[in-house]
Amino acid sequence: MNSSAPALEIRNLSVGYKNKTVLRDISFSLFPGELVALVGPNGAGKTSLLKTIAGFVAPLSGDIFVSGTSLEGMGKRARARKMAFLFQGASLSWPFTAEELIAQGRFPHRGWFGGEGPRDRRALETAMKESEIGDLAGRNTLELSGGELQRVLIARAIAQEADVFLLDEPVSHLDPRYETAVMKLLRRLTGRDRTALVSLHDLNLAAQYADRVALIASGELLAIGPPAAVLREDLLERAFEFPVRVGAHPDNASVPLVYQPLAPARDGAAR
């Protein structure tokens, strides 16, 4: 158990919409410096949970605290100074340069019409350096590849100087190289006492990069713990209602490797 105060605490939270409860009475905490992967089947409620924590969906009941402060009644800008939220499939409709888009991360601090001060400039430069934006800074964001854009959007979240990052499937549609670049960037980010809750569909990325994994299914938090404690055949089969096997990663036996069993073919070879 981590002895520091939680960066994010979810207490008896129920998540859902009018006439529909998606998650019932869940509680967990994230500690400074942790990267926690949120996994579960389609429709389990990963996006709904992240949106509820970010304040875009009202909780059905329960409490959310960031660094010990309740989010209840907190305004959007105050929330955005504490938490950065990266939406799934964020799309753009305006030809900002990458640098201009990253600078938007400063709006919770200076307002939409406030001028850029030295602190804003410093935060912007730090975010671009940390995210290795380099030559992308002057590029039109409408022309960036999915992987480049994702890095720019993460840089914008860093410029926001929030302690808690909520990221909804930040690596969907990325090829393995960009996927790795984004996951490594998130690891660097949490290396500075920032905390990230990241929804992922790829259980092996969760195994490889997360400190802990939170598994949700059927309206519940089924398990939360180190990857090897959660990415187990029994828990995954219960959650996904599908056969899975869990072995050890060939490069590091302490990292679980999740795969699907192959059906034996008639000629004896697996298919």
Ligand SMILES: Nc1ncnc2c1ncn2[C@@H]1O[C@H](COP(=O)(O)OP(=O)(O)OP(=O)(O)O)[C@@H](O)[C@H]1O
């Ligand atoms: N605005 C909404 N109003 C009503 N129901 C919604 C709304 N948004 C999502 N839902 C429902 O809430 C449930 C959880 O959806 P959510 O998108 O949170 O799941 P998810 O785990 O992120 O799924 P996926 O892995 O497919 O992205 C689904 O049954 C979905 O239809």
